[in-house]
Amino acid sequence: MNPDTGRSSGPADPLSTTELRQETMVINMGPQHPSTHGVLRLLLELDGETVVTCKPIVGYLHTGIEKNCEYRTWQQGVTFVTRADYLAPFHNELAYCLAVERMLGIEVPPRAQVLRVLFSEMNRIASHLVWLATAGMELGAVSIMLFGFREREMLLDIFEMATGLRMNHAYIRIGGVIMDLPPGAIEMIEGLLDVVPGRIHEYESLLARNPIWVERNAGVGILSAGDAIALGVTGPTLRAAGVPKDVRKDEPYSGYGSYEFDAVTRDTADCYARFEIRLEEMRQSLGIIEQCLDRLREPGPVMVEDPKVRWPAQLEVGPDGIGNSTAYVTHIMEESMEALIHHFKMVTEGVKVPDGEVYQPVESPRGELGMYVVSDGEHRPYRVKIRDPSFANLQAVPTMVEGGLLADAVAVIASVDPVLGGVDR
Amino acid sequence: MSSSELAARMRERLPDTVVARDEVTSVVAREDLIGTLAGLRDDPALAFDLLASITATDWPERSPRFWVSYELYSTAHRHRVRLKVGLSEDDARVPSVTSLYPTADWHERETYDFFGITFEGHPDLSRILLPDDWDGHPLRKTEELGGVNTRFKGAFVPPVDRRTT
Amino acid sequence: MPVERLEGFQAGKGSDDAGEDVKRGLLLTSLDRASSWARKQSMWPATFGLACCAIEMMATGAGDYDLSRWGMELFRASPRQADLMIVAGRVSQKMAPALRQIYDQMPEPKWVISMGVCASAGGMFTNYAVVQGVDTIVPVDVYVPGCPPKPEMLMFAILKLQEKVRTEGRFR
Numbered sequence: 001m002n003p004d005t006g007r008s009s010g011p012a013d014p015l016s017t018t019e020l021r022q023e024t025m026v027i028n029m030g031p032q033h034p035s036t037h038g039v040l041r042l043l044l045e046l047d048g049e050t051v052v053t054c055k056p057i058v059g060y061l062h063t064g065i066e067k068n069c070e071y072r073t074w075q076q077g078v079t080f081v082t083r084a085d086y087l088a089p090f091h092n093e094l095a096y097c098l099a100v101e102r103m104l105g106i107e108v109p110p111r112a113q114v115l116r117v118l119f120s121e122m123n124r125i126a127s128h129l130v131w132l133a134t135a136g137m138e139l140g141a142v143s144i145m146l147f148g149f150r151e152r153e154m155l156l157d158i159f160e161m162a163t164g165l166r167m168n169h170a171y172i173r174i175g176g177v178i179m180d181l182p183p184g185a186i187e188m189i190e191g192l193l194d195v196v197p198g199r200i201h202e203y204e205s206l207l208a209r210n211p212i213w214v215e216r217n218a219g220v221g222i223l224s225a226g227d228a229i230a231l232g233v234t235g236p237t238l239r240a241a242g243v244p245k246d247v248r249k250d251e252p253y254s255g256y257g258s259y260e261f262d263a264v265t266r267d268t269a270d271c272y273a274r275f276e277i278r279l280e281e282m283r284q285s286l287g288i289i290e291q292c293l294d295r296l297r298e299p300g301p302v303m304v305e306d307p308k309v310r311w312p313a314q315l316e317v318g319p320d321g322i323g324n325s326t327a328y329v330t331h332i333m334e335e336s337m338e339a340l341i342h343h344f345k346m347v348t349e350g351v352k353v354p355d356g357e358v359y360q361p362v363e364s365p366r367g368e369l370g371m372y373v374v375s376d377g378e379h380r381p382y383r384v385k386i387r388d389p390s391f392a393n394l395q396a397v398p399t400m401v402e403g404g405l406l407a408d409a410v411a412v413i414a415s416v417d418p419v420l421g422g423v424d425r
Numbered sequence: 426m427s428s429s430e431l432a433a434r435m436r437e438r439l440p441d442t443v444v445a446r447d448e449v450t451s452v453v454a455r456e457d458l459i460g461t462l463a464g465l466r467d468d469p470a471l472a473f474d475l476l477a478s479i480t481a482t483d484w485p486e487r488s489p490r491f492w493v494s495y496e497l498y499s500t501a502h503r504h505r506v507r508l509k510v511g512l513s514e515d516d517a518r519v520p521s522v523t524s525l526y527p528t529a530d531w532h533e534r535e536t537y538d539f540f541g542i543t544f545e546g547h548p549d550l551s552r553i554l555l556p557d558d559w560d561g562h563p564l565r566k567t568e569e570l571g572g573v574n575t576r577f578k579g580a581f582v583p584p585v586d587r588r589t590t
Numbered sequence: 591m592p593v594e595r596l597e598g599f600q601a602g603k604g605s606d607d608a609g610e611d612v613k614r615g616l617l618l619t620s621l622d623r624a625s626s627w628a629r630k631q632s633m634w635p636a637t638f639g640l641a642c643c644a645i646e647m648m649a650t651g652a653g654d655y656d657l658s659r660w661g662m663e664l665f666r667a668s669p670r671q672a673d674l675m676i677v678a679g680r681v682s683q684k685m686a687p688a689l690r691q692i693y694d695q696m697p698e699p700k701w702v703i704s705m706g707v708c709a710s711a712g713g714m715f716t717n718y719a720v721v722q723g724v725d726t727i728v729p730v731d732v733y734v735p736g737c738p739p740k741p742e743m744l745m746f747a748i749l750k751l752q753e754k755v756r757t758e759g760r761f762r
Contacts, residue, residue: 031688034637034667038644039685059554060685061641064571064719066539067564071585079714086642102446130645133652149652156649167642167738229474229500232528243500250503356445359496359507361477370496374482387478387496395531421641424554424682555719556684563718571718575711584716 024052029409031060037134037413038420040394049405054398058391061424069384073350074100075311077381079170081371084386085422086168087130090116090123091364092386093172095371098253099360100174103353103375106309111300112176113255118189118292119159119171120254120362121285125196126155127365128278132203135275135414139216141207151199158188164317174351175310176303182317186293193290200282207275217272221400221412224269231399232392235367236281237416239265240273247363259288271415278417281365309351312343349379359387366390366417388422426470426504434471435506438464450507455519458510462525465497465506473497473506476522479532481540483566490514491542495522512542521547539564623756629673629699630752632661636672636696638689640679643706646738647678655741660748669695674751675728676744680708681721693728701755703747704730707737 030041039060045053065084069077081096082089094116101108108116133148156166162185163169163178171178207213223233225241238245246263248256264280266273303310316325332340355377361370367389374383393416400416401409426434432449435442438461441452453461465473477496484490489511498505510519521544522529533544534553541562544550552559561568572584582588639647651657651665658664666672669692681689693702704724707713710733712722724730731754734747 031685032638032669032692034665039640059552059556060682060688061680062554062682062684062719063641063680063715064563064717065715067570067719068585068715068717071570083642087645105446133648145648146653149649150654153649153652153654166740167645230527232476232526232532234475245500251505357450357482357494357507358446358448359478359505368477370477372478372480372494372496383480383482385478385480387480391531391535392528395528554684559683569718570716572712572716572720573722575716575722 034138037138037418040413040418040420040423042397042409042413044406044409046406049407051401051404051406051409054401054409056394056397058394058420058423061420063421063425065425066384066386069381071380073348073379074353074381075174075350077384078173079168081384081386082168082170083421084425085364085366085369085388085390085419087127087419087421088123088364088366088369089168090119090172091362091369092371093170094120094254095360095362095364095369095386096373096384097172097174098362099358099371099373100351100353102358102360103356103373104174104309104351105354106175106304106306108176108304109301110255111180111296111298112302114292114295115177115181115302116172116254117256117259118289118296119162119177121288121292122155122158122189122192124285124365125282126152126159128282129155131278131365131414131417135417136207138410138414139213141210141213144203144206147199147203151196154192154195158185158192161185161188161317173303173311175306176301178303178311179315179317180302181296186296189289189293193286193293196286197283200279204279208279214272216407216411217270217275217415218268219270219272220404220408221271221415222269223396223400227399228269228396231396233367233396235363235365235389235393236274236277237393237396238367239263239277240267241269242267245368247361247368251361253360253362259291261285261288271411274415274417278365307342307346310346312339312346352377352379353381355382361387364389366419366422367393369422386422386425388425390416390418390420390423394418394423426502428504431471431504431506439508448505448507450509452509452511455510455512458508459520459522459525461508462495462497462522466525470502472499472501475500476526476528476532477505479522479529479536481536481542483540483564485566488513491517491540493519493536493542517541518543518545520545521550523547538562541565626756626758630755633674633701633748633752633755634664634666634672635662635674635676636669636692637665637667638675638677638692640677640681640685641708643678643709643738646741647676647705647744650741650744655745657745657748660745660752662748669693670697672696673700674703675700676703676705677709677724677728677730678705680706680713680715681724681727682719683721686721686727689724690727701731701751702728703732703734703744703751705734705736705744705747706739707735710735713737 025046031039041057043055065080069080078093081092084092129148129152133145136144160166163171225243228238228241244263244265249263261284264277314325314328353375355375357374359372361368370387372385376382400412428447432444435451439451465471475498477498481491481493491512493510495508538552570586574581574583704710709724732747732751
């Protein structure tokens with residue numbers, strides 16, 4: 001970075017030829033734009049095709065999730081938090097539930113932990129597929145858009161079968177997960193393991209040595225390790241610079257310490273490295289899913305037993321999504337008054353969490369997703385702060401874009417993979 | 426470094442350090458914030474080089490009212506620490522740490538946007554998530570949730586914070 | 591042509607003018623039907639994906655649930671070339687002026703589908719930050735509930751909109 005101007009210098013520092021330079025042009029990219037990955041607005045000052053300064057303006061998707069959580073019970077917080085980073089809903093839920101469980105001091109059953117890991121890794125693959133689809137489309141490889149969403153449909157079918165919803169599931173809840181896998185799900189996931197590796201290989205063969213793809217991505221958007229850490233960047237963008245930071249390895253949660261996988265790094269720190277990392281991460285996730293399926297052979301509970309914490313009902317996927325199972329409805333309506341009262345109390349008031357604060361990081365597909373939860377001993381959260389990886393990663397975009405060409409700005413943003421729902425919350 | 430060792434190290438600089446749920450939290454005074462953070466970053470045994478998050482919590486019945494918290498992480502040693510600064514309501518100012526951690530830029534803007542805490546020395550302290558002409562700081566406990574009544578099956582249901590039932 | 595005159599019906603017009611009206615009505619009905627058919631078959635949506643519903647909208651346009659079966663595979667980035675705006679996702683207060691601006695930039699005839707409960711009514715976010723229904727900003731033709739709505743639901747909404755366009759009749 002140039003210490004005088006604070007800008008990263010590209011191949012020819014545009015400010016050096018001041019006599020010949022004409023006035024720069026300030027243009028606005030977004031918030032409605034096909035290539036900005038959501039409602040991101042970039043204020044670009046251009047000198048011809050070269051970007052002189054770049055200022056990202058966010059907030060066009062601000063939803064007030066954090067304030068809304070303070071007025072809802074702890075269990076309802078899951079449905080709010082899951083819509084922050086909407087491409088990785090399981091990771092949002094997992095971070096929140098792990099934070100609350102740490103505050104409660106409870107340990108979820110092992111089968112629930114395996115299911116959490118299983119769905120998180122499938123979500124990672126789904127999120128990387130969306131990244132591949134949109135990044136390809138933004139850089140002109142339109143057929144990748146259709147391929148990425150084709151694989152994603154397979155994953156979404158499994159999500160729908162297990163949780164009732166394709167996105168924003170509210171499946172991981174305080175105390176475990178809400179339902180066990182339905183019959184047939186394991187076979188579907190095994191089918192996935194048969195098909196997806198070949199498809200990833202297909203994408204690699206389409207793009208990895210494609211001269212246009214390499215030309216647009218290699219050497220573009222370089223962010224060195226020191227810059228990245230100073231700017232708070234985490235995830236594939238940081239690992240592309242050679243720093244092996246992966247929360248699953250460094251601070252294992254939900255049993256990740258017992259799985260065999262690698263934290264993928266490269267050292268060229270450009271967009272192409274991030275592309276390679278994400279493809280490799282998809283393969284690593286498939287390996288973890290296979291290990292999860294082995295561990296799911298033994299049955300077990302998926303929610304803690306403690307009646308003061310567990311969600312009272314047994315749910316099942318019905319024609320209109322998740323609902324109470326008929327056996328449970330019979331139990332509370334006809335058999336046991338106590339169970340009805342208990343159900344009522346748990347649903348309306350919910351868990352009471354002792355006071356304190358916890359910061360729980362997880363590794364979402366974009367980087368370190370942290371949930372900072374503060375409680376004052378009540379039935380409602382006192383403060384929920386979502387530390388979203390894209391919020392920090394977008395701060396690094398000016399460093400990567402300034403001095404480069406306008407077309408590279410699109411490639412850089414695509415490689416950072418921001419999800420504006422998480423940035424703006 | 427384990428949390429007890431880390432807590433011992435932190436106590437050398439900041440006596441008000443607690444360990445709870447395997448996390449180390451230290452309270453630091455506003456005047457010592459920059460010096461302490463610089464020390465934590467440059468000490469090779471601690472090496473807190475990544476500032477993960479800055480946020481604030483509003484405790485209107487307590488004094489001080491606002492508690493700004495800084496989450497720090499060390500990529501070399503893989504440990505975390507939280508620093509907290511207490512600010513009173515009429516003097517909600519704290520020095521900006523953007524000179525030490527450039528990532529603090531947007532985090533401080535967001536905290537200003539939500540709580541109205543001024544970060545002195547910040548290059549551009551303006552609203553980031555809310556519209557530029559917004560009035561008020563919504564995440565303060567004294568502010569309402571907002572929203573309108575929802576019409577549902579013949580009744581008007583008020584937003585969550587105004588419901589009596 | 592002798593026309594039976596009803597009380598108050600087309601008062602002030604002579605019988606010849608009434609005949610002209612009927613002839614023009616016949617011509618315009620056919621023109622209406624042809625133009626409505628053409629319009630509904632080739633609606634081009636403007637990209638207005640905001641949040642989670644945008645991903646479902648993209649999935650609806652992708653291979654598995656193919657929107658190009660109804661002429662919509664082309665999501666035009668420029669609102670000047672689009673005639674349908676699918677507001678997919680929660681509209682924050684900061685985004686609302688941009689939404690209205692995009693709507694104003696679209697040429698007539700234009701339609702709006704409000705996709706998802708957040709766009710239709712504010713969704714689960716009854717708070718300061720989200721516009722409680724985009725029909726406070728733009729006139730909406732079809733509302734699609736769901737959080738997010740499945741691609742089949744969006745397709746049903748598009749078919750409903752096509753039905754509405756077909757029976758609309760803009761020339762008379």
